[in-house]
Amino acid sequence: MREPSVQPRVIIIGGGFGGLYAAKALASHPVAVTLIDRKNHHTFQPLLYQVALSVLSPGEIASPLRRILRRAHNIRVILGEVISFDTQARRVLLRDTSSLPYDYLIVAAGARHDYFGNDEWEAAAPGLKTIEDAVQIRRQLLLAFECAERTAILTGHRKPPTFAVIGGGPTGVELAGAIADLARLVLAKDFKTIDTRKARVLLFEGASRVLFTYTKQSSRRAAEQLSELGVEVHVDSRVTAVEPGRIRVKDAWIPVDVALWATGVAASPLGRALGVETDPAGRVKIEADLSVPGHPEIFVIGDMATLVDDTGRQVPGLAAAATQQGQTAAQNVLCDLRGAKRKRYRYHDRGIMATIGHYRAVAQFGSREFSGIFAWLLWSLVHVFLLIGFRNRVTVMAQWIWAFLTNSGSSPLITEYQSPDAENADPPATPSELA
Ligand SMILES: Cc1cc2nc3c(=O)[nH]c(=O)nc-3n(C[C@H](O)[C@H](O)[C@H](O)COP(=O)(O)OP(=O)(O)OC[C@H]3O[C@@H](n4cnc5c(N)ncnc54)[C@H](O)[C@@H]3O)c2cc1C
Secondary structure: OOOHHHOOEEEEEOOOHHHHHHHHHHOOOOOEEEEEEOOOEEEOHHHHHHHHOOOOOHHHOEEEHHHHOOOOOOEEEEEOOEEEEEOOOOEEEEOOOOEEEOOEEEEOOOEEOOOOOOHHHHHOOOEOOOHHHHHHHHHHHHHHHHHHHHHHHHHOOOOOOEEEEEOOOHHHHHHHHHHHHHHHHHOOOOOOOOOHHHOEEEEEOOOOOOOOOOOHHHHHHHHHHHHHOOOEEEOOOOEEEEEOOEEEEOOEEEEOOEEEEOOOOEEOOHHHHOOOOEOOOOOEEOOOOOEEOOEEEEEEOHHHEEOEOOOOOEOOOOHHHHHHHHHHHHHHHHHHHHOOOOOOOOOOOOOEEEEOOOOOEEEEEOOEEEEOHHHHHHHHHHHHHHOOOHHHHHHHHHHHHHHHHHOOOOOOOOOOOOOOOOOOOOOOOOHHHHO
């Protein structure tokens, strides 16, 4: 292997869309790259909800970073959590108290959902961001049906569960539609005592329409398609409190078996740890070349950055933007090494789309809008095409075809569940059980 110390040292934090594409763009160039991530894998977040809904298995939407980058001889991967920086000494500090020097730093640590100062709500209404979140949500959803079936068998009281999705953006819309499909199509034949098709799926959005960043027409079509699936869509309905088993909407408490959080953006705390200007969501305000003001050697990209590009447009928090920014940040490092002028980042809009259960979706490409099955086919092709690794593309496509032909999920498994006979292991009674 080449001696790393004689080459400029580039540290990339985060192997998500931004960091991974920065690393790929630096592969085989005369720089010594170290990619640090607290997970050992890249997660294809747009398909996370399919893991949560048992359509796909975790391995089908995630790939080990080492494997993705194994042919890049100038890139090393470290499994570790970055907690801070010494920007004067140009060092990155890890949780295990070790530190690493850099000449260039690319920070792409992403964002999480924002609970608007009520972090305690997370336990009762988890968000979907990681594979672990998806597996945990899958467990909660399936357990709710199991509890309802058990109660029905033991007491004769048949009440299918109630689910609440908080936030009507793309993630909330996708989750609500997919839960409705799980209840209507996937589980209906497996449960003999409760009628899973009667499960209630409630979607709460504080704004006046779902998919607020889409056109009004796409929003309306999304709401219509959700209603066709039986999802009860509530707009202008801000959730003001969350407790285990119930949520408060405006002034009324609503009992729910499972609540899921799908709103708000809180950038990685690493943005504030850089000691530079951030917006209220903690996103770092960056320059057009994606560097941090006063620190041309530090780039911040993806969900943890905020930028209005040369077209006057706010760069959206999307995988496409993070990917493009990763490539531009890498190119700007290489421009410096060649003595060339840096590039100014400009967002290339590849369109936006959200799927709403089987065969339903909305898609916008510039001024063109689609909905229904055509939009869903577009969504499927784009997402499979973008999946990391050929093996995943083939298996995911096969899995989808099977799931859609048979209306079955690939892995409706509850893991980490102990028998009710085990000490202290009985799952808590759900509101449906108590009603
Ligand atoms: C459920 C869901 C669905 C989505 N659907 C779509 C979609 O359909 N289309 C679309 O364009 N976008 C979608 N997005 C948004 C898209 O996934 C993000 O915009 C994109 O992932 C941002 O990339 P990033 O590199 O900034 O961050 P991420 O992809 O989140 O990557 C951040 C990485 O940093 C690592 N990390 C974080 N903190 C540390 C630390 N302290 N130390 C070390 N490593 C750290 C994380 O482990 C992670 O690997 C979706 C997001 C979610 C959550």
